[in-house]
Amino acid sequence: MQEELETAIGLLNASRRVVVFSGAGLSRASGIPTYRDADGLWMQQNAIQFSHAEDLARDPAGFTKFWGQRLAVIEEAAPNAGHRALAALQRLRPATRLITQNVDGLLTQAGCMDVLELHGNLRRWRCDRCGNRHGPWPFHRCLRCGGHARPDVVMFGEMLNPGVLMDAQEASVDCDLFVLVGSTAVVYPAADLPVAAMAHGAALITLNMEPIAHLDDRARVVLRGASEVLLPLMVEGLKGV
Ligand SMILES: [Zn+2]
Secondary structure (H helix, E strand, O other), X not given: OHHHHHHHHHHHHHOOOEEEEEOHHHHHHHOXXXXXXXXXXXXXXXXXXXXXXXXXXXXXHHHHHHHHHHHHHHHHOOOOHHHHHHHHHHHHOOXXXXXXXXXXXXXXXXXXXXXXXXXXXXXXXXXXOOOOOOOOOOOOOOOOOOOOXXXXXXXXXXXXXXXXXXXXXXXXXXXXXXXXXXXXXOOOOOOOHHHHHHHOOOEEEEEEOOOOOOOHHHOOEEXXXXXXXXXXXXXXXXXXX
């Protein structure tokens, strides 16, 4: 692993524009469960029930309870050493762009700037009917129209925010190093962005607990392990230069 780590640090040092794409693995050490292995039986049973925007109309109370509990988990969580390492990287290399699938807002809380949140942010809520973003959410009706609140996250069957997606695509094709952290990059657009980056000449580093079958063999460096351990080691290496 030491050799891989040194190669990764060398790539970081040689790169001018870095993109770090993160998924659920980055926030695991902060105690945020992934969508599919949500904590507790009630949450597991209801994850499927309330993953579509239409579920709000079908069962407003259940929908609000489910997403309110997910929000409570996130609000109790704190950034971990992986988030903080990425904030430090961005301070050292301001051109670094951060793209994430996570809706927990922990990168921003750690001090990261201009995070491209592909799936939105669970800390932001809006009225499902009129779009009003002023609370008090989530357990209250909209003060303007009486509609229900929903989190500003991309639910199953919904489109990604086109502006965020375009920024992520542009950053990916413009970078010279793409670091994939804590994501197996199976779903769109996670699956496409590292491929687009490599097609435009970027080197790829994968950093994940599990193998990434379709990308590891194309990566310049494969780091297998916890992001809260490996990211600080990478960024500390950068400081030494
Ligand atoms: Zn409203």
